[in-house]
Amino acid sequence: MDTTVITGEEENVWGGGNKPLGASYGKMMMWFFIVSDALTFSGFLAAYGFTRFKFLETWPIADEVFTHVPFFHGNYPMIYVALMTFILIMSSVTMVLAVDAGHKMQHNKVVWYMFLTIIGGAIFVGSQAWEWATFIKGDYGAIETKGGRILQFVDGKTGDRVALADFAKIIEDERSQHTSSEGVWFENEGTLPTYTVNEVLQGFQANQNLVVRTEFKDENGHKTILSREDSLMKLNKEAALVVEGANLIHNEYGSRLFADFFFFITGFHGFHVFSGVIINIIIFFNVILGTYEKRKNYEMVEKVGLYWHFVDLVWVFVFTFFYLV
Amino acid sequence: MADEHKLEIFRGLLKFKSNVSKIWGVLIFLSIVTAIEVVLGIYKPSVLIETSFLGMHVLNWIFIILTLIKAYYIAWDFMHLRDEKSSLRRTIVWTPIFLVSYLIFILLFEADYIHEVYSNGFVKWNF
Numbered sequence: 001m002d003t004t005v006i007t008g009e010e011e012n013v014w015g016g017g018n019k020p021l022g023a024s025y026g027k028m029m030m031w032f033f034i035v036s037d038a039l040t041f042s043g044f045l046a047a048y049g050f051t052r053f054k055f056l057e058t059w060p061i062a063d064e065v066f067t068h069v070p071f072f073h074g075n076y077p078m079i080y081v082a083l084m085t086f087i088l089i090m091s092s093v094t095m096v097l098a099v100d101a102g103h104k105m106q107h108n109k110v111v112w113y114m115f116l117t118i119i120g121g122a123i124f125v126g127s128q129a130w131e132w133a134t135f136i137k138g139d140y141g142a143i144e145t146k147g148g149r150i151l152q153f154v155d156g157k158t159g160d161r162v163a164l165a166d167f168a169k170i171i172e173d174e175r176s177q178h179t180s181s182e183g184v185w186f187e188n189e190g191t192l193p194t195y196t197v198n199e200v201l202q203g204f205q206a207n208q209n210l211v212v213r214t215e216f217k218d219e220n221g222h223k224t225i226l227s228r229e230d231s232l233m234k235l236n237k238e239a240a241l242v243v244e245g246a247n248l249i250h251n252e253y254g255s256r257l258f259a260d261f262f263f264f265i266t267g268f269h270g271f272h273v274f275s276g277v278i279i280n281i282i283i284f285f286n287v288i289l290g291t292y293e294k295r296k297n298y299e300m301v302e303k304v305g306l307y308w309h310f311v312d313l314v315w316v317f318v319f320t321f322f323y324l325v
Numbered sequence: 326m327a328d329e330h331k332l333e334i335f336r337g338l339l340k341f342k343s344n345v346s347k348i349w350g351v352l353i354f355l356s357i358v359t360a361i362e363v364v365l366g367i368y369k370p371s372v373l374i375e376t377s378f379l380g381m382h383v384l385n386w387i388f389i390i391l392t393l394i395k396a397y398y399i400a401w402d403f404m405h406l407r408d409e410k411s412s413l414r415r416t417i418v419w420t421p422i423f424l425v426s427y428l429i430f431i432l433l434f435e436a437d438y439i440h441e442v443y444s445n446g447f448v449k450w451n452f
């Protein structure tokens with residue numbers, strides 16, 4: 001929208017009504033906001049790269065972390081993220097189509113394309129929430145050592161991962177979760193894991209097939225698997241905690257910084273998608289009410305479109321650096 | 326934005342009749358690139374992992390280059406930078422490219438150094 005009053009003094013640079021770089025005020029400010037936001041995201045991703053290079057041979061392998069697809073059982077690395085990427089690109093396309101229809105002043109088309117864009121965005125945010133929930137809940141469970149390293153369990157013969165629930169020995173008369181109803185002086189206690197370290201150790205000793213997999217990767221990028229003797233020795237000497245799932249402090253998939261960056265970067269991106277959906281909804285109602293029809297100008301749709309494409313653009317990078325590389 | 330659209334991509338190799346068909350064309354291109362990335366990510370051809378270039382697997386370089394290609398088409402055709410004045414385009418594109426390359430260069434060098442200290446220095450962190 002062009003709110004500047006044109007004074008008639010066209011030659012005067014400072015007289016108003018000028019469009020430097022051929023873009024209106026609002027659009028240029030949207031672009032400058034996008035540039036600064038892009039720098040913020042670059043800062044986060046560069047910090048992620050920094051941490052990853054720092055812990056190069058112990059960084060978790062994304063293919064082994066994000067393997068689930070909703071409503072399907074089994075191991076499908078990457079499939080769901082690829083689908084999410086496609087949904088976001090698709091909603092970017094409907095946004096461009098809305099902008100294009102706006103240029104041609106086709107009111108109904110703008111309404112429909114905006115609607116589809118909002119639906120796509122909502123599906124994406126929902127998928128991200130599901131992805132978080134799966135990540136937090138965890139998969140197999142692991143043991144954390146005194147130094148904060150993660151030891152996972154695999155079948156020595158097949159090399160498949162084994163979940164704690166499959167071998168931990170249930171020992172009665174263990175301590176239970178402390179709650180406020182249990183004691184006079186209640187002190188907070190975080191959720192206890194399903195099994196204690198002792199239960200896992202006993203179960204491990206009883207199952208001759210099991211061995212330990214460490215965080216360290218060999219030259220080919222596979223995690224190192226210890227021999228049965230080494231596994232027993234390492235567990236008995238260093239096991240400190242049972243870890244199920246991931247949060248900001250513990251992470252069963254490996255380096256805890258991986259979880260921290262995952263929550264922070266995808267969270268920040270998800271927040272952008274969420275606010276993008278909200279802004280799209282506002283513009284959507286404005287379009288329905290005919291605000292831009294009266295203004296004879298759909299540039300507002302173009303401006304939110306720029307923001308929406310930017311969100312898509314950032315996801316392309318997050319996808320590469322979190323899931324592919 | 327100017328009311329006129331530039332309707333060719335790949336430096337004029339592919340010309341479209343209308344802006345709408347160009348949008349669908351770009352979508353198809355982006356989907357193909359994403360599909361290639363996913364297939365490479367799942368199968369991880371061992372040739373590409375075993376050879377490395379400038380301290381990184383060739384596969385990772387391929388991913389990064391494909392990402393930049395995708396970013397280019399999103400910015401140029403979806404955010405229609407292609408139709409803007411070149412002065413605006415340069416302001417928007419070169420500022421982040423310069424700053425981000427600088428940041429990445431510094432951080433990755435530093436990280437590599439710390440990695441060296443961890444593996445060869447006196448710090449014990451695996452216990």
